[in-house]
Amino acid sequence: MTTRATRSGVLAEDEGRAAAVAAVLAPVLGERLTDNASVRFAHGRGEGFHAPMPPDLVAFPQSTVEVSAVVAACAQHKLPIIAWGAGTSLEGGVTAPRGGLCLDLSNMNRIVAVNPEDLDCTVEAGVTREDLNTHLRDTGLFFPIDPGANATLGGMAATRASGTTAVRYGTMRDNVLSLRVVLADGRVVRTTGRARKSSAGYDLTRLFVGSEGTLGVITEVTLRLSGLPETVVAAVCPFDDLAGAVGCVIETMQTGVPLARIELLDAVQIGACNAYSRTELPETPTLFLEFHGAPRAVEEQVGTFAEIAARHGAGAVSRATRPEDRSRLWRARHNAYHAAQALRPGTSLVVSDVCVPISRLADCVLATHADIAEAGMVAPIVGHVGDGNFHVMFTVDGSDPVEVSRVRLLNDRLVDRALAMDGTCTGEHGIGAGKREKLIAELGGEAVGLMLAVKRAFDPQGLLNPDKIFLPSEDPL
Amino acid sequence: MTTRATRSGVLAEDEGRAAAVAAVLAPVLGERLTDNASVRFAHGRGEGFHAPMPPDLVAFPQSTVEVSAVVAACAQHKLPIIAWGAGTSLEGGVTAPRGGLCLDLSNMNRIVAVNPEDLDCTVEAGVTREDLNTHLRDTGLFFPIDPGANATLGGMAATRASGTTAVRYGTMRDNVLSLRVVLADGRVVRTTGRARKSSAGYDLTRLFVGSEGTLGVITEVTLRLSGLPETVVAAVCPFDDLAGAVGCVIETMQTGVPLARIELLDAVQIGACNAYSRTELPETPTLFLEFHGAPRAVEEQVGTFAEIAARHGAGAVSRATRPEDRSRLWRARHNAYHAAQALRPGTSLVVSDVCVPISRLADCVLATHADIAEAGMVAPIVGHVGDGNFHVMFTVDGSDPVEVSRVRLLNDRLVDRALAMDGTCTGEHGIGAGKREKLIAELGGEAVGLMLAVKRAFDPQGLLNPDKIFLPSEDPL
Numbered sequence: 003m004t005t006r007a008t009r010s011g012v013l014a015e016d017e018g019r020a021a022a023v024a025a026v027l028a029p030v031l032g033e034r035l036t037d038n039a040s041v042r043f044a045h046g047r048g049e050g051f052h053a054p055m056p057p058d059l060v061a062f063p064q065s066t067v068e069v070s071a072v073v074a075a076c077a078q079h080k081l082p083i084i085a086w087g088a089g090t091s092l093e094g095g096v097t098a099p100r101g102g103l104c105l106d107l108s109n110m111n112r113i114v115a116v117n118p119e120d121l122d123c124t125v126e127a128g129v130t131r132e133d134l135n136t137h138l139r140d141t142g143l144f145f146p147i148d149p150g151a152n153a154t155l156g157g158m159a160a161t162r163a164s165g166t167t168a169v170r171y172g173t174m175r176d177n178v179l180s181l182r183v184v185l186a187d188g189r190v191v192r193t194t195g196r197a198r199k200s201s202a203g204y205d206l207t208r209l210f211v212g213s214e215g216t217l218g219v220i221t222e223v224t225l226r227l228s229g230l231p232e233t234v235v236a237a238v239c240p241f242d243d244l245a246g247a248v249g250c251v252i253e254t255m256q257t258g259v260p261l262a263r264i265e266l267l268d269a270v271q272i273g274a275c276n277a278y279s280r281t282e283l284p285e286t287p288t289l290f291l292e293f294h295g296a297p298r299a300v301e302e303q304v305g306t307f308a309e310i311a312a313r314h315g316a317g318a319v320s321r322a323t324r325p326e327d328r329s330r331l332w333r334a335r336h337n338a339y340h341a342a343q344a345l346r347p348g349t350s351l352v353v354s355d356v357c358v359p360i361s362r363l364a365d366c367v368l369a370t371h372a373d374i375a376e377a378g379m380v381a382p383i384v385g386h387v388g389d390g391n392f393h394v395m396f397t398v399d400g401s402d403p404v405e406v407s408r409v410r411l412l413n414d415r416l417v418d419r420a421l422a423m424d425g426t427c428t429g430e431h432g433i434g435a436g437k438r439e440k441l442i443a444e445l446g447g448e449a450v451g452l453m454l455a456v457k458r459a460f461d462p463q464g465l466l467n468p469d470k471i472f473l474p475s476e477d478p479l
Numbered sequence: 480m481t482t483r484a485t486r487s488g489v490l491a492e493d494e495g496r497a498a499a500v501a502a503v504l505a506p507v508l509g510e511r512l513t514d515n516a517s518v519r520f521a522h523g524r525g526e527g528f529h530a531p532m533p534p535d536l537v538a539f540p541q542s543t544v545e546v547s548a549v550v551a552a553c554a555q556h557k558l559p560i561i562a563w564g565a566g567t568s569l570e571g572g573v574t575a576p577r578g579g580l581c582l583d584l585s586n587m588n589r590i591v592a593v594n595p596e597d598l599d600c601t602v603e604a605g606v607t608r609e610d611l612n613t614h615l616r617d618t619g620l621f622f623p624i625d626p627g628a629n630a631t632l633g634g635m636a637a638t639r640a641s642g643t644t645a646v647r648y649g650t651m652r653d654n655v656l657s658l659r660v661v662l663a664d665g666r667v668v669r670t671t672g673r674a675r676k677s678s679a680g681y682d683l684t685r686l687f688v689g690s691e692g693t694l695g696v697i698t699e700v701t702l703r704l705s706g707l708p709e710t711v712v713a714a715v716c717p718f719d720d721l722a723g724a725v726g727c728v729i730e731t732m733q734t735g736v737p738l739a740r741i742e743l744l745d746a747v748q749i750g751a752c753n754a755y756s757r758t759e760l761p762e763t764p765t766l767f768l769e770f771h772g773a774p775r776a777v778e779e780q781v782g783t784f785a786e787i788a789a790r791h792g793a794g795a796v797s798r799a800t801r802p803e804d805r806s807r808l809w810r811a812r813h814n815a816y817h818a819a820q821a822l823r824p825g826t827s828l829v830v831s832d833v834c835v836p837i838s839r840l841a842d843c844v845l846a847t848h849a850d851i852a853e854a855g856m857v858a859p860i861v862g863h864v865g866d867g868n869f870h871v872m873f874t875v876d877g878s879d880p881v882e883v884s885r886v887r888l889l890n891d892r893l894v895d896r897a898l899a900m901d902g903t904c905t906g907e908h909g910i911g912a913g914k915r916e917k918l919i920a921e922l923g924g925e926a927v928g929l930m931l932a933v934k935r936a937f938d939p940q941g942l943l944n945p946d947k948i949f950l951p952s953e954d955p956l
């Protein structure tokens with residue numbers, strides 16, 4: 003609370019608003035509305051390095067109608083509203099810098115409809131991607147987007163998430179068909195129908211995808227599903243050096259091999275995975291791959307890849323065809339975050355997220371690797387390299403201001419490098435609170451001004467996830 | 480001019496504004512600004528059934544800087560601005576109901592950059608898709624989106640165009656990486672960089688794609704390119720009846736065969752093509768197909784398709800593997816519009832454009848076919864059926880009010896049917912002037928209200944392509 007009080011000087015007013023909203027909502031939500039301190043603090047931060055800033059209230063609505071009632075009450079009393087999925091934001095996207103009410107949507111976990119013949123489904127925002135895939139198990143379909151964390155589908159839509167399979171299946175931008183959204187005044191809209199394509203007016207769906215809770219609260223998501231591939235082959239391929247691994251990725255992408263996954267882990271990360279996930283991989287830059295398709299098509303893909311890899315100094319391509327071996331491999335990849343953290347117990351991670359045109363990937367990765375080596379930092383590199391997207395996981399001792407500032411400088415340098423290559427400061431984590439200056443550096447004040455014009459039109463009181471995407475000085479509150 | 484004068488009663492004022500803008504721009508544009516009557520009338524309508532409404536002035540800018548100067552002058556004098564690509568709109572998207580200045584972008588036809596290693600390129604808005612593909616000929620890459628007409632890439636972005644290959648390659652939504660846009664006051668923004676994905680703020684690119692010139696003037700388009708497939712097989716497959724053809728499409732899509740094209744032509748359309756394009760196809764419902772990929776993968780696809788087709792009453796699948804045979808086939812498909820028109824010389828075409836979830840496609844097509852038969856109309860059906868999108872081409876004698884009103888009723892009935900199936904009133908042609916009521920019927924007043932809020936934020940004077948997408952009563956001018 004001190005953070006807010008210090009920053010805004012309006013703590014008492016905040017609390018008065020929260021009390022007024024609580025009085026309106028208590029009869030509706032009962033115990034599903036709370037100001038319990040431990041619940042509030044648990045909802046004051048995501049993952050990653052950002053300082054916690056708890057909300058005044060936490061609500062656990064069970065339906066779009068309840069979300070609408072909560073938002074309307076907050077609008078009436080000018081109380082900020084922060085939507086919450088699984089709390090896996092890495093950029094401070096779910097903190098409450100101005101207090102307010104946290105809308106925890108995890109109770110909205112119903113699967114509304116699965117339409118196997120249309121390859122789509124509709125879920126409430128709180129359904130996690132793993133729950134959805136468990137539910138789809140017997141349909142022959144799956145939802146491919148895989149950001150690693152078992153995030154909620156509402157949260158994934160809100161941050162335009164992607165991850166390991168985006169190289170083949172696209173991001174949430176490509177896989178959300180339609181949304182149900184509660185607007186800043188409590189009204190409810192559905193953005194479009196279930197047709198696979200439409201030219202009917204502005205693309206409201208894509209406007210809400212990636213808006214990080216600042217334009218409305220997503221309560222239902224209609225998703226495209228994919229057919230389970232007939233054949234899945236995972237593979238591991240070690241390289242002599244980082245340049246060879248990245249060169250192989252670039253050539254594979256340019257050749258048009260329709261890979262389902264192509265992930266880079268540098269030698270430091272492989273060491274971290276071996277220690278954390280008990281894999282026994284040679285500690286050298288390595289690609290984790292997955293091939294999806296009909297049997298002959300997959301063989302063709304693996305063959306093409308192996309030829310390209312050999313030209314770039316690869317060792318043998320080891321296949322994992324049994325489901326349990328594939329799971330083990332991807333579990334190790336998904337635990338890369340925790341494995342990196344375990345390299346220096348007690349430290350936090352600052353995770354960069356740049357994405358560059360593929361032709362610049364080698365330059366960007368190698369220059370970054372050299373920076374890390376020169377600084378003597380423990381900062382493994384992993385990446386969804388088929389998209390030109392990679393993460394440096396800087397381990398940081400938050401109690402050491404010198405180290406914090408060195409990491410910040412290095413991360414800034416990395417973002418500036420990516421922007422100079424016509425890339426982006428965030429491939430998939432979003433702007434949140436952490437990259438607001440970088441957004442302006444990337445797109446310029448005019449483009450960010452257009453975004454702010456949309457924000458003002460949709461949320462004139464500035465109550466929806468305030469101080470995210472835009473700096474407070476730009477915010478209309 | 481009478482239309483405008485009658486409707487608005489402000490003809491003299493309009494002309495005063497146009498004269499003021501002409502005085503500002505004449506020194507900049509010279510002969511590339513004109514009020515010549517025949518040029519104005521040529522810019523008063525697209526294709527299709529909508530009445531011509533010519534602008535007061537036509538400008539032919541040669542750069543983004545010139546577009547910015549034109550827009551700034553119009554903004555200063557409150558003169559409407561209608562962007563013009565190739566004039567192939569079917570929904571009255573390029574008419575000038577309030578007069579104003581038509582910005583003909585066809586001189587902006589430079590290919591700014593091709594980055595083969597990144598599979599992208601940047602072109603000025605006036606480059607046509609055929610010119611781009613000619614330019615790319617020796618790169619091993621191509622731009623796959625194919626709406627039939629040789630439209631400009633700026634126009635295709637503005638209407639979120641798609642066409643025969645969307646089933647495999649997506650629509651303009653999926654293939655535009657970034658845009659350069661002149662805003663309503665003349666400022667210029669670039670929506671994003673060239674990274675394959677980004678979570679940096681609101682998706683301005685997707686907001687402008689499909690905005691039909693109502694939010695800004697697109698002057699440059701950065702596009703994703705695709706590798707030319709190693710193997711291309713086109714094929715024709717006749718069916719006993721329409722139900723069999725549509726059933727085959729549905730099962731093929733549900734099986735996940737990655738078809739590059741799957742087009743339906745009903746018996747009437749096949750007859751029209753035989754007459755117009757001198758093909759010799761059996762006059763029965765027919766699928767035109769194309770398969771792209773590595774050689775074995777394509778064989779696998781053709782085999783899977785042929786098995787499914789046989790179960791749905793198909794005749795033999797005839798392949799066209801030689802490039803000239805493939806070209807002949809797709810030329811016949813692209814000329815379907817002219818072939819339909821030639822069925823009743825002197826008539827116009829009203830082209831419907833519904834798109835429904837694939838599971839409803841058979842119901843929607845068959846009920847529509849029955850409607851047409853019952854009304855005794857000449858109205859062939861063609862469609863991008865893999866996406867659930869199809870067109871009825873109603874031939875209409877515009878001088879017969881009874882016929883015009885019968886077509887309108889039948890078209891309304893078709894749209895209502897598609898909306899009841901959770902589909903859309905336009906898969907790819909846009910709203911323009913023709914479907915503004917349908918947009919409200921489809922999405923509801925609240926969603927259209929959000930679009931209008933964006934419109935007001937971006938174009939407070941309401942000068943950009945007025946009376947398109949929104950009804951005049953909703954328009955802020």
